[in-house]
Amino acid sequence: MTYNVQIKVMPLKDLLDPQGKAILGGLNNLGINTIQDVRVGKHITLQIDAASEEEARKAADEASKKLLANPVMEFYEIEFVN
């Protein structure tokens, strides 16, 4: 079966996010002042062939740990959509 998996990779909460700060500055320059904080990460969608949801989750977890996220600076969340 094919599972659609979404992985969110975001900078750790304790770390500065310079890209987010830059976007916040850009928004202020555009006159949008109601936005107080911006953080930017990656959104990755995977299509996984697996026998069960558990197996698919294991593949997504392995991919996140080995390639998609840098645990020193980022955390990730895996979500199934169908």
Added chain:
Amino acid sequence: MTYNVQIKVMPLKDLLDPQGKAILGGLNNLGINTIQDVRVGKHITLQIDAASEEEARKAADEASKKLLANPVMEFYEIEFVN
């Protein structure tokens, strides 16, 4: 009130996603062969000060249109989390 808003910005479905293709190649090199397709976009979280959810959605929509997403190549989805 402060609203936490998540915006997902992804490449349009009809377009090639070279970054996703590169990740797919990397995953195969790592021996992860169950993953068939990868697409990569941005995940942006905003903190918005607004009187109502409708007002917050308007601000998020404006920010997406003007700065966060390029409608020629990307679509976006806004989601509220609380």
